[in-house]
Amino acid sequence: MGEFDLIEKYFKSRFAVEREDLPLGIGDDCALMTVTPGHQLAVSTDVLVQGTHFFADVDPHTLGHKCLAVNLSDLAACGARPKAFALALTLPSLQDAWLQAFANGLYALANAHGCALIGGDTTRGPLSICITVFGEVPKGQGIKRSGAQAGDDLYVSGTLGDARWALEALQGNIPMDEQTLLSTRVRLESPTPRVELGLALRGLASAAMDLSDGLLGDLGHLLKASKKGARLDLRQVLNSPVLSACMKASPADQAIKRLLQGGDDYELLFAASPIHRARIEDLSKALALPLTMVGEVTDNEGLELMHAKEILGVQSVQDLGSYDHFL
């Protein structure tokens, strides 16, 4: 099968929806997009590479989901509404069942968010997936990392740590009972991008980013961009329902360090003025999604961990690090 047949078979025919804002899609040299007047285009690119981001035997359906989910998570952090995406797929070989499942997982999520495949590239090589996603945000309303103000509350959505603990268990580093693995593995392999939350945070959050490399490192990036510091209450961060199971499975401080240095949570971290507390509580109920206040932004740069000594046996954040692809 040639490249063109492949695109036709698995991808092109799946998106017959005609949209006025996407006058030219797959099959030409370029796709064409119209941006809604008064809006800006938000763009994000992420690559998932076998061996670095997923195992060779990953379920292709969940891989299709995840490679788009991590991109939609970036749009969510920016408060942008998903619009379209371009897919560059590098494959070692053509396997019908694999491609079918991959496309199914990808499209299920794409369709749920009205995100149309508008173009891409397929080529032969070691398995990797590069997606560039496009969203729209009213001009000037995009949420940045750099807007946090001293005195703002810091929030995280959902629960933290599950994905990292599942990864450790799958790699054989920690034991985990079957029930816990089932519930954490879905967080690792099928994260839910917080798109609705991101849209609702426009005008509410002073700064936001998605948590993909662990709370400590990512918070550090947000604070650096905002030129601020923060006090983080470790007790509030420990909100996962499987935390106690994971703390049984491995030394408690190790489980918590893994949570903090994490990776792959794909929750949103955001700052908001205390005047918005009631609105954020309401939002949490409306979305049926925990929005946990985990600390506050401070004027002096640096990150203070509250209750670090009693929980982790360390005095400061210096003893910890962040996951980084090139460390």
Next chain:
Amino acid sequence: MGEFDLIEKYFKSRFAVEREDLPLGIGDDCALMTVTPGHQLAVSTDVLVQGTHFFADVDPHTLGHKCLAVNLSDLAACGARPKAFALALTLPSLQDAWLQAFANGLYALANAHGCALIGGDTTRGPLSICITVFGEVPKGQGIKRSGAQAGDDLYVSGTLGDARWALEALQGNIPMDEQTLLSTRVRLESPTPRVELGLALRGLASAAMDLSDGLLGDLGHLLKASKKGARLDLRQVLNSPVLSACMKASPADQAIKRLLQGGDDYELLFAASPIHRARIEDLSKALALPLTMVGEVTDNEGLELMHAKEILGVQSVQDLGSYDHFL
């Protein structure tokens, strides 16, 4: 070195230019772009993978050039003006000299076209480069593959075949004298995207595409999209100054078949009404770029090769094929 330092060191600091249409660039979850009123955004994605598209010992400077050039070539085919690009870089390791040279090659071309790096991703894995490029085109003026009309002239820019012959020589498949290799290798490794030509073809070309997989296959895609056929004059296609050297280096019909099944020309193929002949001649002079009429579009679907028997010893196009990444 961490991922963030890498972006900072080689990429972020290189693009300090502030542009009103790019209010948020590298370093946030998303980049933000404003599209000029009355314009559409043209988008294209291409991946270059080591072992498939380039050799492991490729000069990183030319690789940096080429991975953007192939994307700009897609914008050119669409008549879009380059605006920005996102870079996803997968690297097996961090080598300072390599990254420096790669970034230099990339930026030299990007700066020449006012194309700003707005975001991306870096990760560890087998070497590959995925670029998504953005251009602007006045609404409704994007040139598509599908607009060719019966009676239109068919043109190619530049000269064809050189890149493929260089590839064959470098792979040891054909002998080539040093002088010829020097001149053809630059076409393989540092193709010139025909951006100016693409812009000038707005309103002039009825259909266009870039030649990246060989004239015959690519022409087939244009004709299929336009639901038309063509007569192709092989004598006109043989316009490379090194053709005779390459025909000496390998059987003449083999050299020509390689040209036709080619790959990597990154010239533009376009159709235009005969009423535009004088304008196209003037354009060729103004750009100092050959624009060679190689045939005409016909109403009956199918591709007729003129002078195929005398030049190739075959009667029809059926005996030939097209390069395809997955063949």
